[in-house]
Amino acid sequence: MRTKKFLYPVDTDQFQDIRERGLVYVDKTDMMYELANEYKYVFLARPRRFGKSLLCNTFKAYFQGQKELFEGLKVMELEKKWKTYPVLHFIMSGLKNVTIPLAQSKLENFIYEYECIYGSNPEYKTPGARFRSLIRNAANKTKEKVVILIDEYDSPIMRLMYDEEQLEAMRSMLREFYQVLKDEGDYIRFVFMTGVTKFSQLSIFSELNNLKQISMMDEYSGVCGITQE
Numbered sequence: 001m002r003t004k005k006f007l008y009p010v011d012t013d014q015f016q017d018i019r020e021r022g023l024v025y026v027d028k029t030d031m032m033y034e035l036a037n038e039y040k041y042v043f044l045a046r047p048r049r050f051g052k053s054l055l056c057n058t059f060k061a062y063f064q065g066q067k068e069l070f071e072g073l074k075v076m077e078l079e080k081k082w083k084t085y086p087v088l089h090f091i092m093s094g095l096k097n098v099t100i101p102l103a104q105s106k107l108e109n110f111i112y113e114y115e116c117i118y119g120s121n122p123e124y125k126t127p128g129a130r131f132r133s134l135i136r137n138a139a140n141k142t143k144e145k146v147v148i149l150i151d152e153y154d155s156p157i158m159r160l161m162y163d164e165e166q167l168e169a170m171r172s173m174l175r176e177f178y179q180v181l182k183d184e185g186d187y188i189r190f191v192f193m194t195g196v197t198k199f200s201q202l203s204i205f206s207e208l209n210n211l212k213q214i215s216m217m218d219e220y221s222g223v224c225g226i227t228q229e
Contacts, residue, residue, distance in 0.1 A: 013053040013060050019069045029075035031223045032058055035214070041181070041191045044223070045136035045215040051224035052194040056089065056151045059192055063087050063147040085096055086138040088114055089149040095156040100169045103156055107177065114138070128176030135184045148181065154195040 018025050035042050036059065036182040046052050061069050065084035070076055090110055107127045111134055112120075118138040124130045138146050152221040156174060158169040181191055193211075214220040222229070 015054060015057040016069055019111060026226050027073050028223055029058065029070060029073045030078065032062060033075045033078045036062065036190055041211040043211050043213045044196055045197055046224055047196060053151050055224055056149045056192065056194060060087050060089055061148055085144045085147045086118065086142045087147045087149065091151045093152045093155040095114045097159055100166060103170065104173055126176060127173065128180055130186055131177055132180045135180065135187050139187040146187055147189050148191045150193045152192050152195060154197060174226060205222045
């Protein structure tokens with residue numbers, strides 16, 4: 001009798017890829033559903049390689065209504081509507097270890113990719129202004145509120161902690177970008193942010209006073225990765 005082999009997803013953090021290839025997936029979709037329907041702004045801090053990106057990609061598939069990827073998982077017993085929302089997914093690790101102008105250029109390219117889908121306003125020039133316009137355009141075009149996923153929000157400033165001048169320049173650019181999350185709340189369905197730690201210097205945590213930090217909550221301790229159980 002042959003023993004069944006289990007293939008672990010060591011080479012991917014893409015939820016769709018894992019499900020389509022039949023790789024091992026530890027079902028956390030009940031916690032995902034609860035977070036998505038209990039809170040509007042959620043922050044999770046975990047070390048690198050702890051499954052944060054996979055969780056972001058799971059949220060993305062869920063909010064894009066990719067019901068077929070969740071067959072056999074816990075969320076199928078919970079979700080009845082499977083609505084499709086516009087999802088803006090920013091992977092901020094691409095902005096680390098580069099100059100401030102290049103980081104801004106990369107952020108603008110992220111925004112541009114979504115502007116190609118939802119439209120843009122040439123009057124807006126800075127990343128924050130374009131992000132604000134993008135959220136409104138996505139909501140108006142789809143007639144649904146917007147889901148925003150920001151993975152590794154703190155990556156761009158990690159290497160700058162001991163370079164005061166560069167840190168302030170990066171912080172200023174990011175603050176304008178993240179401020180939009182608070183200002184455009186009427187157009188937002190859900191925000192999920194991940195990082196390694198919480199940087200109070202960015203001011204985002206004082207401005208987003210309704211940001212639910214689940215990092216140390218017992219009920220979500222196993223939301224990423226594989227626990228002993």
